[in-house]
Amino acid sequence: MEILRELGLRKNWVYETIITTSRDGRVNAAPMGIWTDDFEIISLDVYKTTVTCGNILQKGEFVINFLTDIEMFYKSIFNKSKLEFEKAGNVDSFYLKSADAFLEMRVVGIKDLGDRTRITSKIINSEIRKKPRLVNRAEYLALESLIAYSKLLSVSKRDGEFLEEKIKENYRVICKSAPESEFQKLVRKLLEFR
Template sequence: MNSEQLERMGFVEGDVVESIITTLSSDQEFNAAPMGVWVHPDHQLIIRPYEGTQTASNIQDVGEAVINITHDPHVFLVTAFKEELSSSPQFEFESAITVKAPRLAGMSGYLEVTVEPKLVEEDTPRYRELLCTLQHIEIASPFPVVLSRARCAAIECVIHATRVRAFHTIDEATTQRLVHRIDDLRTLVNRIAAKSPAAEVIQKVIEMLPRWTK
C-alpha cells in the first residue's frame, strides 16, 4: 500500500474513516452504502459490513469494492436510505479502473480494493472484519476542504438514523436514546448553520424517523 498517500488522505492508524463503499452483486447490480474503514497497523484497511447488508453479500460473492471518499453528508444520506429516499436526487455510478465494482461519480478520491474475509474477532457474529488489499488510489479533488461542525453533525445524524431503523423493533431504550441524540444534533446545527445543506440533511432524517418510531 502507498502508506504516505493514505496518511495524507486521513487514513491514520487506530482511527476509523467514514466512506461510501461501492460494490457489485453476482447479478451485476451496483450498490453504494456508507461504511467505516478502520486503519490497522501497517496501514491495513479493514471494513466491517454487518451480516444482512447488501454490501456484505456483494463482497462475499465478488470480493471487490471501491472506498469512495467524500465529506458531503447528502451522499451519506442517500446511500444509507436508498429505498426510503428513492424519489430524491440520487447518485451516479461510473466504472472503476482496476476492479469490476463501480465507483460513485464526483467523489474527492477513490481506493479500489480487493477484499478477503479475515475473521479478526471470533465473538462478533454480527459482522466480519474484512481485510482490503489496495489495487489503485485516485485523488480526484486535491483542493483543500474545510472542517465543518454542521457537516460532521449531519453525518452523525445519518448513522444514528440507520441504527434507529435497525433497532426500533428490538430495543426501545436504544431507539429513544438515538432519537434524542439526533434531536440534540439538530438543535446544534440549527443554531450554528440553520440554512446550510447539512441542516437540510438533518431535516430529511427527522422527516424519516416516524417510519420507525410511531
C-alpha cells in the same frame, strides 16, 4: 502505503466512507466505517444482513469512496437510485462520480464477528481528485460534549444526569473512533472536571 498518509488517515481512527460494490450487474452503495492500523491494510466491520457484506464476500472486490457531503451518506441509504457511478478501472466494481477520492480494494481476509464480518483488504488502485475532508465522528462528538458540559450548571438535576450520560457515551465512541486524539483528551478532561 503512501496514499493513506497522503489522504491524511491516522492510525486506527475510523473514517466514515461510502462503499460501492456490484453483483450481477447491479451497483450498490452504503456508508461504512473503515480504518487502518498499518497504512497498508484497510479493515471494515460489516453487518452480515447488508447487501454490501454479501457483495463483498461474493466478489472479493469493492471501492471505498471518500466524500464530505453528508447528504450523500443519506442518499446512499435512502435514495440509492439518485447516485451516479463510474466503472472502476482495476476491480470489478464502480465508484461514485462525486467522490473526492476513491480506493479500489481486494479482500485479503475475513473474520466472523457474530452479527458482523470483519473484512480486511488491500489497495489495488487509487485516485485522489480533490483532497477530501475526512469524516470522523470524534470532532463532532467533542463539540457536542462541550455543549452538553456548558449546560450542566443551568439545567435541572434530571437533565444534568442525562447530559452527563451523553458525555460518557460520546467519550466511549471517541475512544473507538479516534484513539489517542486531542478530542479524546478534551472529553476526558470534561469527565474529570465534574
